[in-house]
Amino acid sequence: FAFLLIYVEKNMDISALAEKVSNAFREKAKEFLVTKNDYTQRQNLWTLLSTYIDGVQEVFETSCYLSLSEEKLLNDGFTMLLPACRGAELSMVLNFLQVVLARLRSVHERVSQGPQLGNTAPAAELPLVAKEHHLAVASALWRNFFPYLKSQRMSQTPPSPQLADTAAGFTLLALDIPSKALSDLQPQPVLSMMRLFGWDDMVWPQLVSRYLMDLIENSSLCEAFSSMGYTSYEALTVRSWLRCVLQMFLDQPSGALAKTDAERTVGKAYMEQLTEMTRLIFKLSEVENILLKANVGQSVFKQDPKNALVQFIKAVGRTYSGLQTLPEKSAMVAKTLEYLGDVLKYVKPYLKAKGPPEGLQLTYWIIGCLVKFCAPILATSKAQQLLFRIVDCLLLPHSVLQQDKELPVALLSAIQESLPLYLQGLSFICCQSQTQGAYLNQLLGSIIRHYFGRFLPSSPTAPGAGQHPLLTALGSSITAPQLLHLHKTTLHVIRESYLQFRGHAPPPRLASVLAFILEVLQRTQSTELCDIDLVLPAVLKCLLLVNELQVKKISTDIVQYMVEGCQAGSGGEHATQLTSVFRQFIQEYTAVYDHRVFSILETVAVLDQTLVTSLIPTITQSLKDSEHKQGLGRNAAQREAYKRLLSHLAEAGQNEIQKLENETD
Structure with a gap:
């Protein structure tokens, strides 16, 4: 190499000498490839090979124009050397390769700018000769180094950052000297490189993120994509970023194993x-x-990547909501879907392995934010298929639907924390969707039905139960139409699936179900018509048929809350509905449960005397119908119980007692 360097310093062609040295290198590289277990021989060979690499690097750094047949030094010996390298050996070769790539690009750019003012005539002819050699060097690099680089994209373990940096170097070489890139990368080698290393969903996120970091700020690259009319460059880069963030816990163990120091360092x-x-x-x-x-400040990117991604998702949803015309909105939906790509594919490894816990938490949280904050986009016909897949994969997969099957704690915890985001988003979509309204309502009902039971404690005071995610979803106000829709759907599902008696046997966990209903009513701070219609008949039935003290106490509290929420004397729609429910209750149960019905009405009379007073004709008629049905004349015990109720109803009650006593048989 001393001779080679003398030739280079004197600007003499090194072709013959380079051929001789590189042939010797090829033979040693072949030996190195087949020598796997003999440590001493490997060490001896590596000493020779590394000396050659250092020498070639010095030649490239010393040569002024790379026009002296330097390409001869980059022969196919490297195709045998690279697969045989391990650890530090590979690191050295990749470092050398980066130096050569950078040097070639730098010299080629300088030569391409042409002779400077004042140059002599012979020097003016140099660019043409130099460019031919540059093409030969580029060709050797692509032929003898790139295939190995490409083969490492799908390695079993995350590749080193150097691999990404080297791939970025080749991408920039493809930008400068596109004609010499391999045929399978043509006709647009830069685009092909980005697809291989930057936008491929199967490549390790560590490699993708490092590769894109090296290239994002390169203005020449942006200009190249613009000039070829490729408008998806930024969108696909955003998609890769989204995947890299979602897959940040991909190479961590699924179990609760303590991480080693090395793993922590890699993670950091x-x-x-x-x-x-x-x-x-x-x-x-x-x-x-x-x-x-x-209107999102640029400070968001100073946060950690997870929060930055959520801010971006919110910004996308907000931007869409601010658009006025249909073409603008349609374009934004298409762009959003391009950003997301196959987002469920990115998180599939976590779902399949049921871990690690951090990966599951991140998955459910980020996609939950997507459902909530991009709900107007997911409500469109273009994006609804993605929404249905999200529900199928994350909320209603087969394993989750088996109620008796225990789910991993990490999975349940992730769902419990993020479920409110999905429910609020889906409720909005149900209110917005023009085409799939019925099916979406069915989906929302299925999710509520399943997870209401999953997260319902065995009793209202069960330790460690925490707040039910449905309560969190319903929030403290139901002024927004979507929250009212969620409120109504939740109560409907509870009535149909969790408040149904089997004969006289009460439903399981009844006290917990009623405690949940009471909490919902107290949080909404106003009684809705749907509350009276959906909840009150079932609660009155519980009060009538169940003797358990806790059930009686909570049922009484619910009745009190509803009666006070819409006083019968107000004459409004709520009062009419309330009266109707009590009338039906009296007609249905007085014949069999007369004493209990009267006892319940006594309690109600304390809260709202006017309401019960308005029901006197119904009660009296039910009493007489019952006596007529029995065919035994007046039922003295029943009438005494009724008179006790009437005694609480002031003048109207006394008048009715008088009428009953004045009756003739």
Whole structure:
């Protein structure tokens, strides 16, 4: 190599000498490839091979124009050397390759700018000769190094950052000297490289994020995509970022195993890489435009990548809601779907392995934010298929639907925390959808039916139960139409599936079900018509047929809350509905449960005397119908119980007692 360097310094062609040295290198590389277990021989061979690599690097760094047949030094010996390298050996070769790539691009750019002013005539002819050699060097790099690089995209373990940096170097080489890229990358090698290393969903996220970080800010690359009319460059880069964030816990063990120091270091390094990638993504013009329209400050990219992704999702939803025309909205839906890609495919490894817990938490939270904050987009016909797949994969998969089957704690915890996001988003979509309203309502009902039971404690005071996610979803106010819809659907599902008696046997966990209903009513701070219609008949039945003290206490509280919420004397729609429910209750149960019915009405009379007074004709008629049916004349015990009730109803009650006593047989 001393001779080679002398030739280079004197600007003499090194073709013959380079051929001789590189042939010797090829033979040693072949030996190195087949020597796997003999440590001493490997060490001896590596000493020779690394000396060759250092020498070639020095030649490239010393050569002024790379026009002296330097390509001869990059022969097919490297195709045998690279697969045989391990750890530090591979690191050295990749480092060398990056130096050569950078040097070739730098010299080629300088030569391509042509002779400078004042150059002599012979020097003016140099660019043509140099460019031919540059093409030969580029060809050797693609032929002898790139196939190995490409083969490592799908390695079993996350590849080193150097691999990503080297792939980025090849991408920029394809930009500068496109004609020499391999035939399978043609006719647009830069686009092919981005598809291989930047946008492929199967490539390790560690590799993708590092690769894109190296390239995002390169203005020449952006210009190249613009000039070829490829408008998806930024959208696909955003999609890759989204995948990298979602898959940040991909290579962690699923169990609760303690991480080793090495794993923690790798995790920390990747988080730093993701944070930097996030900063760069938020500088893309498309992303800046969305954040601007949504009035989101640029400070969001200073947060951790997970929160930055949520802020971006919110901004997308807000931007869509601010659009006025149909073409604008349609374009935004298409763009959003391009950002998301096959988002469920990205999280499938977590779902399949049922872990690690951090991965499941992240999955359910991020996609829950998508359902809630991009609900107007998911309500469109273009995006509804994605919504249905989200529900099928995350909320109603086969394993979850088996009520008697225990689910992993990590999965249940992730669902419990994020379920309110899905329910609120789906309720909005149910109210908006023009085409699939009935099916969406059915889906919402299925989710509520399943998870109401999953997260319902065995008793209202069960320890460690925490707040039911449905309560969180319903929030403290139901002024928004979608929350009213969720409120109504929830109560409907509870009535149909959790308040049905089997004969006289009460439904299971009845006290917990009633406690939930009471909590919902108290949180909404107003009684809705649907509450009276859906809940009150079932609660009155519980009060009538169940003797358990806890059930009686909570049922009484619910009745009190509803009666006080819509006083019968107000004359409004609520009062009419309330009276109707009590009238039906009296007609249905007085014949068999007269004493209990009167006892319940006595309690109600204390709360709202006017309501019970308005029911006197119904009660009297039910009493007489019962006596007529029995065919035994007046029922003295029944009448005494009724008179006790009437005694609480002031003048109207006394008048009715008088009428009953004045009756003749």
